[in-house]
Amino acid sequence: MSAFPYRTLMVQGTTSDAGKSTVVAALCRLLKRAGVRVAPFKPQNMALNSAVTRDGGEIGRAQALQAIAAGVEPHTDFNPVLLKPSSDIGAQVIIHGRVRAEMNARDYHQYKTVAMAAVLESHARLLAQYETVIVEGAGSPAEINLRDRDIANMGFAEAVDCPVVLVADIDRGGVFAHFVGTLACLSESERNRIAGFVINRFRGDIKLLEPGLDWLERETGKPVLAVLPYLHGLYLDAEDAVQSVTPREGKFRVLVPSYPRMSNHTDFDPLRAHPEVDLRFVREGEAIPGADLIVLPGSKNTRADLDWLLRQGWKDAIHRHLRYGGKVIGICGGFQMLGRFVDDPDGVEGAAGRSEALGLLDMGTTLTPDKRLAQVGGRCVFDASSPDAAVDGYEIHMGVSNGAALARPVFEIEGRPEGACSDDGQVLGSYLHGMFDKASACAALLRWAGLHSEHAVDAAALREASLDRIADASAPLLDSILQSSL
Template sequence: MSTKAKPIMILGCTSDAGKSLVVTAICRLLANRGVQVAPFKAQNMSNNAAITKDGLEIGRAQYLQALAAKTTPSVLMNPVLLKPSADTFSQVIINGKVDHEISNMPWMARKKLIWPKVLTALESLQNEYEQIVIEGAGSPAEINLRDGDIVNMSVALACQADVYLVSDIDRGGSFAHLLGTWACLAEEEQKLIKGFVLNKFRGDPNLLGNAMQWLEEKTGIPTVANLPYYRHQLPEEDSFRLGTTWQRGAINVALIYYPYASNLDEFDALIYQEDVNLVPIQHVQDLSLFDAVILPGSKNSGKSLAFLQQTQLDQGIIAFAATGKLVLGICGGLQVLGKEIKDPFALEDGDKNGLGLIDLSTTLAHQKETQQNIIKWKNNTLETYQIHHGESVVLTDNVEVFIDKNMGWKQNNIHSSYLHGLFDNAVFYNWFMQQVGAAQNGINWKKHVDQELDKLADMFAQHGWL
């Protein structure tokens, strides 16, 4: 493979070490310096996905990294996406489209089919851009997974990347993580590592003493950066903030946090608004004190619905709906709110009876709908996207169109839509706040994210190695 600059690759000692954020920071830093840069992650596992302009599906993290790089998001940047929909099953997205055959193959049997697609995507990016910044997945020291590796050291060796190994020092044991991970690598892999990175550091750097010198004496590799614990308002790759509870004096919105909830980053505009308190609800409780309830998307609406029924959260939602307050279902949440979910191709959890709060019937289609949508609504433009198998139809005249025909419906105080990304638009945010009697102070969230990317790049310029 030829490229204008050696790829930079960011690996982590553990999941959630901060690989994604470091790649994002590097992409924006280099882009601000005028470098033609692109992100790459061979394989991502997340139910937070994004849709490219050409209607293809990639991980949300790579989509954000492309925006950080000031370039157009492409499936080349994430050729393989795994979307968990059961404890031992993930839907496999290859080059932006579902591959049912590979999805049903054993894990270790997939590499021979997927690896050529990874190499093709990487080579295409290298031919197009001056600099590629690559993100690994989990840890390269997972000995049991090395034979099937298509995302960590296999990629590093294929393109002879300059590798930097990141450890989350906030967890503790950081130097042991770095030394142990390095020791688990083959000699040819160790030679690719150019530096260690401490991430999420709090406190006085002097407390590190001679630990970095000790580590370099053991490995021959310097610690090139000590990045501070950095609070940001950027989308998370695959996690969600838990632990918040109802707060007096705030606008309290209950987010039903069922298994396989997806695309939760679309509620960031609520999470980071000072006068709004978004509370993830995982257990049955009295919802009457809340101002609104949201049912988010789901990678498996049937299993999410079954969870609500098993925990009796379904009764709590039904009781809340009877108060006349706002209930909003997005995508999978729309399906759960309806009368029934039909699953003729056994894509999810079989046929289910929904909550019955809106007179809709959903059938899960074999073909997935994935596209960006720009919609005129209330004399404004909504920038949204779709990503769903479900096709829903109205059962009675009690149901009205919500936002756009065939993509959203309302019945009394129950509102639903297949459109993701609604809260990124100030006009929808303000509509929502009007329904709950709160301040209509929405902003263009996409512009806000762009400003956050510049702040992240500034932090990395101060504490990083580039």
């Protein structure tokens, strides 16, 4: 392929989690293979899983994955507007990788004209650098209440005059109603912009589906561009929703409390993939089972999630776990919870105040308006049995921790000590997201926690293999796009 015929192509979905992110990633990988300089783009993303870019900004995790698929460095222009919910009605608004403000939904609706300017600015820069831009929509274009001042779906497509491919998940059921109902909610110009349909996550005999495909094309006058298979065992960074985990009875059990504002749960993907680890997310109201290791994840609202943790009985469960010789790790907000207190004097994450924390590390944290964003690397120093094990990751946090526990660091990051360990060696915490991603660090952390395994999880290799799998499965979609006149 010498060139892709469309400067901008948008992928929208009939619902959230229809498969937009994976379709965009697949197209980016296919175009990269064909020698096309391609960039992913999502005008507006609402997610608590984020990534740090080389230019020191913050974007949605899915766009970082799509950048890997395209073979380019993640950049803030790939996701110019990122919303990180801090409550049911409010979110941190990030523009071009930097925190702009904390807004409630009504104020952000008024702010969308400013956000749209940032979106179009980023899109124009990408068109100047790349041959084509593959765009991911957000949610569904059929959300009538969000149509006014829309920047995430048809509002963007109309502004830049690009064709749209509409994706639906057949595994959920009702796929034909999803397509027809979505078209019914669009304006005439928006319906005309839909170039065709993609049915995602199909399993079964395609012959049994063909009568439905024929009906859909007759009813709408639009082609079904591809039917993509359900692929099991993919290792791909989730945009936001926690993916289900199949329990592995009898294995090394790791518990993660699934608090309301849990962020960057992609930290646990390498543990999910480890054949000797039984990873379990414990949700509200569920019993807290016994475990070998408890990991407190990151949080977008540390004090609120700490309060949730205490209400759910986790403090008693953690102390009981430690009495029986278990280990505890805290990551980012979870690290802050391990200290004596979390202080928010300026109301950075909500109402100003101080919360007593779990008291497992001799330190305290003060939240500050400045957010640290950095890609970092270094070595493990928490355990003499694993000297110099390499670790990579990224930091995304607001707050500064101080106290005696920091004299026993977990990592050495670019020559500086990072994190803290308890005197008894049972508890450690760090601001480093992605600490399990590198096989050497993952093995060292699990060995410290009590799992001595010869198995190593190479997260990068698993991710690359999964991107190639979804690209191979999506080749018919690219062929249909190239053969049709969108």
